[in-house]
Each structure stands twice: as structure tokens, then as C-alpha cells.
Amino acid sequence: MHPVPKDIDTPEIVIDREVLERNIRRMAATAHSKGLQLRPHVKTHKIPEIATLQLAAGAAGLTVATIGEAEVFVKHGAHDIFIAYPLWVGPHQAQRLSQLSTKARIAVGTDSVEAAKNMADRLGTAVGGIEALVEIDSGHHRSGVSPARAVEVARAASRAGLRVTGVFTFPGHSYAPGMPVKAAEQEERALREASRLLEDAGFEVRRASGGSTPTAALTGATAATEMRPGVYAFGDAQQLELKRCAMEDIALTVAATVVSRHEGDGTTPRRVVLDSGSKIIGNDRPAWATGFGRLMDHPEARITALSEHHATVVWPDNSELPALGARLRVIPNHVCVAVNLVDAVAVVSNGKLIDRWRVAARGRNT
Amino acid sequence: MHPVPKDIDTPEIVIDREVLERNIRRMAATAHSKGLQLRPHVKTHKIPEIATLQLAAGAAGLTVATIGEAEVFVKHGAHDIFIAYPLWVGPHQAQRLSQLSTKARIAVGTDSVEAAKNMADRLGTAVGGIEALVEIDSGHHRSGVSPARAVEVARAASRAGLRVTGVFTFPGHSYAPGMPVKAAEQEERALREASRLLEDAGFEVRRASGGSTPTAALTGATAATEMRPGVYAFGDAQQLELKRCAMEDIALTVAATVVSRHEGDGTTPRRVVLDSGSKIIGNDRPAWATGFGRLMDHPEARITALSEHHATVVWPDNSELPALGARLRVIPNHVCVAVNLVDAVAVVSNGKLIDRWRVAARGRNT
Incomplete structure (x- = not known):
């Protein structure tokens, strides 16, 4: 491997461009071979130049965690963004989200009747321009509801004026030795069950979104339609x-x-x-x-x-x-x-x- | 306590001005009552407005961890800075340190013959404008030498052209339940022994610097001349x-x-x-x-x-x-x-x- 270039003072973060590009190409190929859309989580890098490489390699859109991140990537040309977070918007955030939805396709996460109502109250008619994906807890036990409660949340979001287009989950419990395979199985099962229940209730499930970097090679296309790994671009310890x-x-x-x-x-x-x-x-x-x-x-x-x-x-x-x-x-x-x-x-x-x-x-x- | 003001979107960091000012006054009084100079570590807040409050309350100068932090505070009017870190300067850093020393009184830490030589090699004659304090390990076992090796480092620094004015230590092992009293005793002993050895070797020890927030109330003036707590301004969990x-x-x-x-x-x-x-x-x-x-x-x-x-x-x-x-x-x-x-x-x-x-x-x- 090459030593640290002489003109760099330490400490500084250094990206190896060739390795980055190889990682991006490889994950794009993995998603393609599974028939999954790739929607990389750009909270990993927060760098427009890297998002551009990911989109050029075939990513269908980007995933972010906050409205502020979405604003940056939309400003740099992204036009399809999923804010994979159960947003509870404050007054300034509502205005900003409303603005964003006039510039790009924006989807947000929701896991409660109350958050959906809050969004509708704050955004007024602008809420109709925003897609919502119901967050499902596939075993990580952070945010998200059980598949059995997905319909209740979807109905509330729909009543609030959001366009419910599917479900998502984050199998974060994959981050432990021996866990990726089990977490990927639970993710698959949760997405499948939630999707089925939503469709039985009359919703058209166009998006079922999963995938962390540890489970990315394991996420199957039978239940999911897209995956959102982030770390794969760089790798880490x-x-x-x-x-x-x-x-x-x-x-x-x-x-x-x-x-x-x-x-x-x-x-x-x-x-x-x-x-x-x-x-x-x-x-x-x-x-x-x-x-x-x-x-x-x-x-x-x-x-x-x-x-x-x-x-x-x-x-x-x-x-x-x-x-x-x-x-x-x-x-x-x-x-x-x-x-x-x-x-x-x-x-x-x-x-x-x-x-x-x-x-x-x-x-x-x- | 007051609720979060309505006009703040979350998450945001909020400072309570009255509590901040009381914390600053109290630590200034503690240092004064012990006959110690207070040189708050501003890496805690990184905010010039707060440094100004600390200096107005009687702080003798500021402590920072990097050349970059020193530059910011000097730009905002500080004129006496201790970079409490065993600096190994790269080419650009050497130039910047040299520049800084023309604008303010600058002291740096050193714990090796090699780092002192590197600084002299990089800075040339500008090295004479910089004070050095030898870093002593008082039990934290991070950087720093044992008191017994302080003279060897001080001589190297002095030969390299730095003006050796004393010693410093960071009793970081105070950050554990039951440890502050023991760590403060070890700090006191290490500073006293290192100071004595340096004076026996012909150095005038004008500064003996210690003190973390957990040990601040315990740091005695018999060995130390100044203390460098940082967190006290805000407190934390x-x-x-x-x-x-x-x-x-x-x-x-x-x-x-x-x-x-x-x-x-x-x-x-x-x-x-x-x-x-x-x-x-x-x-x-x-x-x-x-x-x-x-x-x-x-x-x-x-x-x-x-x-x-x-x-x-x-x-x-x-x-x-x-x-x-x-x-x-x-x-x-x-x-x-x-x-x-x-x-x-x-x-x-x-x-x-x-x-x-x-x-x-x-x-x-x-």
C-alpha cells in the first residue's frame, strides 16, 4: 500500500479513489443481480461528488436521515430522495420539507398516527406532495412498528394526506458477529408480512425498502424492492x-x-x-x-x-x-x-x- | 426548569447563559482561593464568546489541543495560549506555529527528544519564540514521561532551541468513580518530583500545570502553579x-x-x-x-x-x-x-x- 502523501498534515481523512469506485461498482452489481433498486444511504459520506458516482453507477435515488441532508443533495442535483426517518417536523422544518417537495421526489418515514397527523397539520396542502413509507421493526427494536400495526399507521398517514407507497425497515441488529444472516431473514419476513397486510387493506405497495451494509449481500428480492446500504462505499473496522x-x-x-x-x-x-x-x-x-x-x-x-x-x-x-x-x-x-x-x-x-x-x-x- | 423555547427546531445544542456564567465565576474563585492560575481548556467549547467570559473572570490564558484551535482564539484576541499536546509538527503546521508565535505568547508540550528536534528542524530560528513544557505521565499512561525522564526531555528541548519553562500533566485517570482524589494525589506528586528534578538540573520551573475538571477542586498549589479544567464551564453527564x-x-x-x-x-x-x-x-x-x-x-x-x-x-x-x-x-x-x-x-x-x-x-x- 502507498504511504500517506507527504503534503498531507495529520490527522486528516484520506479517501482512496480507486477503492471507492470499486466498492460503488460492486454494490451496484450486487443490487442489479438481485433485481433490487439500490438507494445508498449518503449519511455515510455526506459528499455530493460521491453521490454522483453512486448515481452514475446505477443507484435509483438516495437515502438520507434528515431534511438538512436532503436539501444539500437536492441542491447538488439529486431528484429522488428518501428521508428514512420517522420525522416529527417542527415549524421551520415543515416549511423546508414543503419547499423540498417542489424540487424533487421526496419520501419520508412514519411509524405513528401522531407523527403523520403532525406532518399534515404543519404542512397543510403541501403534504400531498410527499410519499410516506411505514417503518417496520424487524428486530432492531429502535423505531418502527410490528408488521401487525403497519395498516393502522398507513391508514393514519393516508387520512393525513400523505401518499403511502410502501414500507421500510432497518435491520440494525445485523451489526454483531454471527447476526447478519439472522437479521436478513427477519428483515425479509417483516417486509413480506407488512407488505401483504397493507395490500390486503387496499394499499398498493410499490416500495419495500431494507438493507444495511452487513445484510446487503443477503437481502433477497422476494420481499424487498430496494436496499439502502451506506457504509459499503468506504468500509470500516x-x-x-x-x-x-x-x-x-x-x-x-x-x-x-x-x-x-x-x-x-x-x-x-x-x-x-x-x-x-x-x-x-x-x-x-x-x-x-x-x-x-x-x-x-x-x-x-x-x-x-x-x-x-x-x-x-x-x-x-x-x-x-x-x-x-x-x-x-x-x-x-x-x-x-x-x-x-x-x-x-x-x-x-x-x-x-x-x-x-x-x-x-x-x-x-x- | 424552562421548557425548550418554541422557536428552536430539534435537535439543537442549547446553552443556559446564567448557569454558564455561574460555573465560570465559581471555578475562577476556586483557582483564586488556591493561589493557582486558571488556564481553561477551550477545546470543551471552541467558542470565542465563552473564552472572553473566562478571561474576564480572571483566567490567566487559554489551553488548546491543536495549532488550529490556537489560531482561532488568537484571531479573537487571546494573547497567551498553551497547546497542551506533544506536538509533532508537519511542514504546514510548522509555518503556522511560527506565525502564531509572532502574535501571542505560545507554549507547547513535548515528551520526547525526537519531537523537540523535529520542531527545531522544521521551525528554524522561530523555535526560540516558543515555550515548551515537558509532559509528565502522572498515572493516566497516555502521553508523557515519568518524572525521572523529565530532565532528559527538557535538555533535548532546550538544545533544540525551545525555552523550557516547566512541566504539565493531565490526570485523565480521574474520570472514573472513586478516582478523583487518588488521581489528584498522583498528579501533585508527579508535578512536584518533575519540578524538583528539573530545578536540580538547572532549569527554572516557572510553570507546573495540571488539573482536569474532576480534580480541579482538589489540585493543590504546593506543586502546581496553574490548572486547566475545561468541562466545568458546561458540566455533563x-x-x-x-x-x-x-x-x-x-x-x-x-x-x-x-x-x-x-x-x-x-x-x-x-x-x-x-x-x-x-x-x-x-x-x-x-x-x-x-x-x-x-x-x-x-x-x-x-x-x-x-x-x-x-x-x-x-x-x-x-x-x-x-x-x-x-x-x-x-x-x-x-x-x-x-x-x-x-x-x-x-x-x-x-x-x-x-x-x-x-x-x-x-x-x-x-
Whole structure:
């Protein structure tokens, strides 16, 4: 692998353009082979240039989490957006959503009678320009209703004036070792049951949307019509440790410098400290992860502690500690939160810095 | 307590101006009563308006973690900055540090012969304008050398042309239940021993800098000359659970809306979902914390899971679930990372929105 280009000061997020493009092409081919539409979740990267690559590779539209993210991508030319979130719109948000629906096809999530009513109350007649997908809980137990309650929510949304076009679910419980297959089966079953119940109640189910990156290769087309993976574009240490990607699929790393180095003495650990703290790699750490991320070229090293500007890396005993000033590449546990911490990312191709992309939708939380 | 002002869309970070000012005055009085200089760590807030309040209340200068943060605060009028970090400067960073030292009194941290040499090599004669404090490991085992090695580092820094004026330590191991007193004792001992060794070697130790928020009330003036707490300005759920602040000292909350609500049915938990996910409250969760933050007006509720835009809150059985659309106030576990996620914060006084402050040093990681 190429070293960190000399003209990059650390810490900085670096995207490998070739690996990114390969990941995008591969997921597009996977979706195509299953007869599924691909609607990548762009909260992962928040970067219009990458959305453009995904759409060019055949994505049917984009998925976002907030109205603010939708605004950014519509401004950059997207015309079919799913806000996959059970929105409860405030007064300013209602106006913005109404505006958006005049510029692009907009669908939102809903999982309650009350949220559908609130949206109708706030948006007035503009609500008719918005599609709604009922959120189904397929086992993650976050938002979403059971398939049995889908009809009740769909009817409320429909009465409120929204155009109910289907159902969606997020099988987030796929993010644990051994879980992807089980979560994909539950997702399939939940989407199928909810779709059947809605159709029995007279709704035309044109969209049944599922899919996380861990389940993407498993999502079947018998129940789903589209999938919404996000992380696949970059890969990260979670996907690596869940064996949902390989080291050569990692398109995003954080260039970091060894700023402190300690051989250890029995009471203190043998370690180096990198300048890639939680303010650039993020602090997500599931219980099953081996640490707060991984090192690209040192798979045995463990990031055992993270402060805002320090990553403490315990080094294997049989391997020499890297020198002070050495530049290493860190793979974050969760790329979505890492990218959200910076205004721009460096883009490299064949080891050369070729561009910087602005993280245009960073921090668009509302 | 006041409800979230009506004109705020959620999620948004909200600062209570009166509580903030009281926290600032109280820490200034604590430092004064101990004969210590207060040099607040402004990585906590990254907001020039708050630094101005701290300096007006008697702070001797500011502490930052990066050259980029120093640039922002110098631009806003600060003239005495300590970059409390073992800097390894890259080519662009060296130029910027050199520039900074012409505009303000700048001190940096160092814990190795190599980093001191690197700084001298990169900065050339400009290195003489920069003070260095040797970083001491007082038990946190992150960066820093043992007191016994302080002289070796100080001599290297001095040979490299830096003006060595003292020592510093960060007792980060104070962030655990029962640890503040022990960590403060170790900090005191480490600073005293390192100072003595440096003076024996002919260095004049004018600064001995310590202090985290958990140890701030405990840091003694017998060894330290200054302290650098940061979080005290806002308070957060970690400080609350460590009993280093009370609920009425919490100056920063995240205004959030209930977007999903589930009574639970034996297989699924009784819960609400708030729109304050990890992209606004941050994902720091020490093993001893009760959850991913706390709810201001519902101390028994537990934030059991956090996604980027969802906070899952399990509710006590004997208390009614809040309504869909209800607006709650969330106390992040770690304010420093929460503030770093937004471009601006709302400022309220007596329950009224009076201002928005820009997080001017957000994302200044290099």
C-alpha cells in the first residue's frame, strides 16, 4: 500500500479513489443481480461528488436521515430522495420539507398516527406532495412498528394526506458477529408480512425498502424492492471485524502521526500515541470490537483508548514500535461518524493527493 | 426548569447563559482561593464568546489541543495560549506555529527528544519564540514521561532551541468513580518530583500545570502553579455521575423531540426514541456510565442505545411515557465532543432564545 502523501498534515481523512469506485461498482452489481433498486444511504459520506458516482453507477435515488441532508443533495442535483426517518417536523422544518417537495421526489418515514397527523397539520396542502413509507421493526427494536400495526399507521398517514407507497425497515441488529444472516431473514419476513397486510387493506405497495451494509449481500428480492446500504462505499473496522469487507476494500483511512512512544516498563503499557483521537476517528465502539479502530498496515496493533486528540495503540510484543513521527493509517470503527467530524476529505489516487472534497452535508442534523 | 423555547427546531445544542456564567465565576474563585492560575481548556467549547467570559473572570490564558484551535482564539484576541499536546509538527503546521508565535505568547508540550528536534528542524530560528513544557505521565499512561525522564526531555528541548519553562500533566485517570482524589494525589506528586528534578538540573520551573475538571477542586498549589479544567464551564453527564457537578450546574443540553414511542410488549422494550443521536450528543460512554447521557427532567430514564440520529430511551415502568412530539432536554456524557459536532449553539436566558454562538474552532484538528 502507498504511504500517506507527504503534503498531507495529520490527522486528516484520506479517501482512496480507486477503492471507492470499486466498492460503488460492486454494490451496484450486487443490487442489479438481485433485481433490487439500490438507494445508498449518503449519511455515510455526506459528499455530493460521491453521490454522483453512486448515481452514475446505477443507484435509483438516495437515502438520507434528515431534511438538512436532503436539501444539500437536492441542491447538488439529486431528484429522488428518501428521508428514512420517522420525522416529527417542527415549524421551520415543515416549511423546508414543503419547499423540498417542489424540487424533487421526496419520501419520508412514519411509524405513528401522531407523527403523520403532525406532518399534515404543519404542512397543510403541501403534504400531498410527499410519499410516506411505514417503518417496520424487524428486530432492531429502535423505531418502527410490528408488521401487525403497519395498516393502522398507513391508514393514519393516508387520512393525513400523505401518499403511502410502501414500507421500510432497518435491520440494525445485523451489526454483531454471527447476526447478519439472522437479521436478513427477519428483515425479509417483516417486509413480506407488512407488505401483504397493507395490500390486503387496499394499499398498493410499490416500495419495500431494507438493507444495511452487513445484510446487503443477503437481502433477497422476494420481499424487498430496494436496499439502502451506506457504509459499503468506504468500509470500516466494524465491517472488517464482521467479515463484511476485506482490508483491500477499505477506501477511507485517517492519516495519523506517532506523537508519543513508550516501550513500557511492566507498570505502563508498551504503546504509541497517535494524533487521531475521537475528534477525527469517532468514538463508536461496539462491545465485540477489538478496539477503537484498526491500523491498516499493522493488523495486530490494538487501539485500546481514545481521547479527543490521542489514540493509544498497544503494540504486539514481537514487533518493533513505530518511530516517533511515523505516519500510519487508521481505519475508523464507523466511517459515518468520522466523516461527519471534518469539513473536507483528501482524495488520493495511486498514492498521490489529487483533490479535496467538501463534506457538504456535515452537521445537517435538522 | 424552562421548557425548550418554541422557536428552536430539534435537535439543537442549547446553552443556559446564567448557569454558564455561574460555573465560570465559581471555578475562577476556586483557582483564586488556591493561589493557582486558571488556564481553561477551550477545546470543551471552541467558542470565542465563552473564552472572553473566562478571561474576564480572571483566567490567566487559554489551553488548546491543536495549532488550529490556537489560531482561532488568537484571531479573537487571546494573547497567551498553551497547546497542551506533544506536538509533532508537519511542514504546514510548522509555518503556522511560527506565525502564531509572532502574535501571542505560545507554549507547547513535548515528551520526547525526537519531537523537540523535529520542531527545531522544521521551525528554524522561530523555535526560540516558543515555550515548551515537558509532559509528565502522572498515572493516566497516555502521553508523557515519568518524572525521572523529565530532565532528559527538557535538555533535548532546550538544545533544540525551545525555552523550557516547566512541566504539565493531565490526570485523565480521574474520570472514573472513586478516582478523583487518588488521581489528584498522583498528579501533585508527579508535578512536584518533575519540578524538583528539573530545578536540580538547572532549569527554572516557572510553570507546573495540571488539573482536569474532576480534580480541579482538589489540585493543590504546593506543586502546581496553574490548572486547566475545561468541562466545568458546561458540566455533563460524566461529571454528574462522578458527582463533580449537580443537575443545576448543567449549562449545556441538547433539545430533542420524541419521534417514536413504544409501550413494549415483553419481547420489545418500553421506550421512546429521541432525535438526538450520536451525531449531536456524541458517542462517548465509559463503562461505568448509566447510559449514553442523561435526561434533564427525567433522572430515572436510561439512554440505552444510540445511533447517528436516534437515542433509544428506556423508561421507568412506574412513570408514563412522554408523548410523541414532546420536547426533552438531553445531557451529553461528554460535552467537548458534542459541541464539536455543530456549527453553532443556541443561547438561552430565562427560557428565552437570546443569541446563537458560532463554534468557531470546531473541527480544527490540525
